[in-house]
């Protein structure tokens with residue numbers, strides 16, 4: 220695996236691959252790699268060659284009181300994990316490569332970026348879309364891989380790519396979970412032992428919604444009552460938001476139908492976690508994917 224630190228070299232390597240009509244796959248990450256990231260990389264390896272993985276802790280997507288400084292940076296084990304999966308290129312630019320002095324441009328997907336995560340973390344998606352568009356411009360992959368763990372982010376990136384005529388196909392991969400259901404996240408390493416146990420409440424609250432759906436409940440307000448009951452039973456977990464939204468508009472729905480998401484964010488001790496479930500209707504049947 221070759222590690223690339225500059226935009227110019229990354230562009231040159233990617234251009235060469237495209238010129239040779241190779242199917243370039245790209246997986247953007249902030250590092251502290253876990254099985255969730257690795258699942259995206261495996262999906263990329265299955266469909267593409269060469270595969271580029273980026274590791275860049277993007278300062279612009281963190282609010283002033285968020286965890287940018289303490290966000291885990293584990294480049295050596297990350298590099299070993301990528302070598303192990305036979306990744307071709309690691310793009311790990313320093314911040315000045317991505318945001319040189321005088322940088323002034325931002326990319327904003329209106330509407331979709333203002334709700335849910337966007338409301339709780341003002342400016343977050345502006346930072347995400349700005350860096351992801353830059354990375355897609357630098358690498359110009361045929362396919363770019365994102366996780367459904369960040370469902371709103373994936374929806375916003377797909378919108379941006381369509382609106383701005385980005386030629387990359389946006390592929391969204393399933394959520395990878397711990398055996399007890401907790402969605403893998405780089406931030407899980409902030410959890411102490413008791414918070415780690417309490418954090419399963421997010422998954423259990425989505426399971427409660429899934430059970431209600433199986434029992435025939437469709438009313439969003441009643442489904443969310445079942446969700447809150449689980450969250451409220453854990454004193455160290457406090458809900459930031461829980462909503463059932465249309466999978467396209469991300470606007471709240473009155474009842475589960477067609478394709479929608481149950482989305483939630485909660486604080487466990489000092490750590491903010493998010494999770495979601497996908498609800499799909501086919502005919503009279505409802506399927507819930509956690």
Ligand code: AMP
Pocket residue numbers: 247248249250254255256258259364365366367368369392393394395396402403404405
């Ligand atoms: P991050 O490093 O947190 O920016 O995440 C990089 C990519 O990995 C994003 O597309 C995330 O949605 C995805 N990702 C993070 N956690 C998971 C997970 N548990 N399962 C699947 N994908 C994930």
